[in-house]
């Protein structure tokens with residue numbers, strides 16, 4: 001006679017059982033057969049529509065005969081190259097299969113039950129999920145009526161003495177950022193044990209904002225502990241390869257985080273692809289310029305249609321809606337026509353719709369759809 005199989009809920013911590021599911025930008029499982037036949041437009045995951053440098057494909061090809069070998073778990077080659085580029089000691093760098101994996105390892109290793117994390121509302125929702133799983137809670141500071149974030153309100157939240165400040169800059173989904181004086185003020189309010197997790201997944205795109213600050217320098221000057229998370233998924237167009245890196249304030253911090261992470265977490269092919277992508281800065285610049293030009297064009301179009309949007313330093317623009325339902329209705333309408341965007345909860349009961357900047361022809365299709373649906 002077999003025993004009744006145990007309820008899996010009893011095997012996990014309560015915080016984990018009740019976690020919400022992360023909603024991705026492209027929901028392939030929701031596609032109807034009819035939709036699958038249309039040309040799909042992926043404007044929901046902030047991918048780079050131009051793809052990676054051609055050198056990436058050569059590097060992948062060359063690494064094919066090594067798939068039976070374990071990769072270099074130290075990531076030394078790419079660490080040295082990146083350290084040189086960033087002009088920092090490469091011992092301060094950590095790598096993992098995407099920056100979300102570093103964030104996950106960070107939260108697991110640093111947060112204790114009852115700890116508090118400050119973040120923005122809306123921001124990258126995964127921090128809420130990871131923090132909840134660790135038994136910590138997130139204090140969310142919402143944006144203002146004019147769609148900006150108020151540094152004083154962040155200072156107030158940070159000043160209460162929190163374990164971690166998760167600052168996504170440019171912020172996903174709004175693209176917002178704090179200027180140098182604002183950021184200096186926020187950092188100055190924190191006590192010396194507050195860890196700043198600076199999520200810079202979109203930092204390469206911020207080059208088109210003259211007042212975008214050097215956040216790492218500000219944290220360095222203040223002597224504040226931090227880790228800046230970066231990814232090769234967005235500007236370098238390697239989302240499918242899965243590699244991200246963290247720049248930590250000291251080598252010892254990086255060392256502890258490495259010990260708290262899995263060992264062989266990046267494949268050899270991915271490492272070679274990432275090195276090739278980093279080596280082709282001309283390709284990166286071309287992509288960034290094309291995306292920036294299109295972002296300005298879309299912003300002008302939105303302004304002429306009285307669409308309210310956030311000031312974005314990312315490769316996306318976020319539209320504000322009075323209700324979540326309105327944002328989700330437009331998202332669903334677009335999806336019905338093969339265009340994926342990402343609707344999510346905004347401040348309170350409000351909603352937002354985040355649209356990735358695509359190629360010009362894709363953006364035309366998106367703009368035409370939006371005009372029809374509003």
Ligand SMILES: Cc1ncc(COP(=O)(O)O)c(C=O)c1O
Nearest residue numbers: 098099100124172201231233244
């Ligand atoms: C703000 C932010 N951080 C991190 C990530 C995760 O990036 P990765 O692909 O490196 O895990 C994303 C992906 O959308 C993001 O928007």
